[in-house]
Amino acid sequence: MERDDVLAEAALKMCGIAGFLLRDGDQPDPELLTRMTDTIAHRGPDDSGAFIDGPVALGFRRLSILDLACGHQPMSTPDGRYTIIFNGEIYNHLDVRRELGGNYNTTSDTETILHAWQQWGPDCTKRLAGMFALALWDAREQRLFLARDRCGKKPLYFYRWVGGFAFASEIKALLTHPAVPRDIDTSQIATWVTHRYLPGDETLFKDIECVPTGTWIGVRPDGSMTEPESFWSYPEPCRLAHLTEVEMCAAFQEELTRAVATRMVADVPVGAFLSGGLDSSMICALIRKVTTGRLKTFSVGFDTGFSETPMARLVSDHLGTEHFEIVATSDDMLSVVGKVLMARETPISEPSDLAIYKLAELARREVTVVLSGEGSDEILGGYPKYRAENLLQKFGPIGAAASPLATLF
Structure with a gap:
């Protein structure tokens, strides 16, 4: 978990998956599967489920967002060939349904993925626009598939050993399995200290990896695993180069408006984080533009003499939101250090992580889903x-060699 928006999800919008695949005809222990999913019960307090078939065990914890009554997982196709556990949300799943046709028993996006997998196999991931981590068992082929969304918003970790393969939404669930060691990978510490996160597929735990972003992998009971198969890559950056600055801004606003609208589709209350800055204020304004209900917004301030809550109140008054705020003291921040460490499963790299967690706790009392402006600085520089890195690049090889130093600030 590398960013503040992931911490927000730690108290808000997510489900959890876990499971394992055994070799040599060993039978999965249902109690072990339960212990793994119980470890991540905070991710899904609304429902739980388990599936065991031959060498495979799949477990699920649900936070209901769509189709509250009928979205129980694990979910299987009528013929029993495919069974899925899925954490996330597919924003275009109704479009995928229209392309597929056929009959459905639920309105959940989980069933949409099952039908899509029946039709296109792993290539169906190319059609899925959303955030997801999934595990799917193909009983006929005796093959377990794992897949992760385009940008890796949803976490999915795995560990391989001689006797099998285990996976989970969080590392702490993997560590519940007796075959998974609790060893720190000291070789990754320097990389983490440099970047304040691990940019590759490694973790700070020895031999525990994460499924690469925008890829799927396949695993068989004999222990063989396919190389990660990429199903998406970033668009060419020059796609809009022929447009004027005004046209680019209009195109960006159109895309952002569409993105906000698709994320407001839910069968539970949706709110937004509001700091009063440009990014979160713009998100809240677009929510008001594409929805008709009363929007609940949430802000966190500090008792240090600096706080953005006055600006957040101004934006809230302008947009007519129902606004909630808290003031986080130093004692408040220290009180959640342990919780934040458990949520991140890495050291705390930003003090704001603590405030975001307190804010998420506040929001969870009112809503189930939040939108935020997190990530916009990365997209828009x-x-x-x-700016420093871009400037250094203009100085040729010397500047290019020095540009990584810009990431330290």
């Missing part, structure tokens, strides 16, 4: 370090 909002931090000074990005």
